[in-house]
Amino acid sequence: MSENYIYAVARVRCKELTLLDSSVMDSLLAAGSYEECVRILADHGWSSEGENSSPEAMLASEREKTWDFIGELTKDMSIFDVFLYANDYHNLKAAIKESFVHTEHPGVYIDKSQCTVDPEVIKKAIVEKEYDLLPEDMRQIAQETTDVLLHTGDGQLCDILIDRAALIKIYESGKKTGNDILKLYGELTVASADIKTAIRANKTGKDIKFLERALAPCDSLDIKALAAAANDDEDAIYSYLDRTVYADAIPEIKKSPSAFERWCDNRIIRSIRPQIHNPESIGPLAAFILARENEIKSVRIILSGKLNHLSDESVRERVREMYV
Amino acid sequence: MENLGLFFALLGAALSALVAGAGSAVGVGRAGQAAAGLVTDDPSQFSRALILQLLPGTQGIYGLLIAFITLTQIGIMGGSSDISLAKGLLYLAACLPMAIVGYVSASYQSKCSVASIGLIAKRPDQFGRAMIFPAMVETYAILALLVSILSIFGIANVNI
16 A cells, blocks of 8 residues: 555546546436437447447446556556456356356356456366365355355355355455455445345245355444344344444335445445545545446446337436446 | 854754755655646646646745855855854754745645646646645745744844
């Protein structure tokens, strides 16, 4: 953390001018067609590199631009790994399942530019059972999950174990950075995942053992109390959440899972917004990455809404708050 | 030992140039990093960024001025250099406001400059206002400069 971020923050301030604000989001929502949306985005510098002009290619290209820009600003990118661990564990999940069913689905892997571990290394480690190729904290869970899948064939259990390991990794590495924004990101990621899991487990009638295996520890939730509440009934979950900092989320959880996801993303954006005025720390860089991810997520929702002819209202209620 | 007065007076002059100058170097360096960041993405902002970068540089000039006046008064630059110990200590004390306030104000002014560079990155039309914030810190460097100048000229008339 001894790196000096004055130069980097000044560059981020300039780049923040290119972020999409709520007026651009309104224009996108008001656009009559997908093509019109693409034109509006192109006016704001969004484009896909190469010949592939699909929405996913454009979004991937925008994400790549963000990471290239951040790469120019800091020598040590590892501090931002907290944003990439979810992709590593997704690839681990894909590799284990692929190895179990003995078929290949190259499209399920997230590109190595968005990961801390090359997906090919993960695949090799799982197929050849050479777990030492994996990072230390991934080895045990990879071995355990492979064994569980082989013995039980339970894909959901495999998902739960890996998701929990990913959440613990995100939470711990966020804390380890010592930066408030990254710590908050780790905390909110774990807490929102735990709340979603508790609600889903309650609706599908899962037992307390399942909940204890699925919930990852964090500071803002008592996972034992949450598991007990989820084992009881839905009102018990709301009653527990009412005593936590997530009381505001209850109406959104009741509305729909997507409304709760939107609430979680908006909460992160509101928490990082003070970074707009921070002149010299890593905070504005982390906030810029999160703002860009949030922007990409909202654009994806709008574009898929336009492509699938969804009503403006249903798309609008899914679009996130903007950072600027 | 009979030149101890001159030594302390010279120490005051040296501290004034050294400490205030160090503060300015730190400040201009810090603001320069932000200015470089701004100009990387928006080269049209060069002149505005340069002015904001240079604001913390004035303390070093004030420190040099105090050092120069002190050297003139104590005869190092010519004339009699017969300074009593008491007078030498008075010169040292007279130089301290510029040395200390110069360092602290340059350091804090640079933080203001960095923030103002962030401001003009987003709102180039607000340059006038952006410049006022770091310029306010300058007030205290000027006050210290005045106190040091008045003290140094006053010591010449003190008969000790």
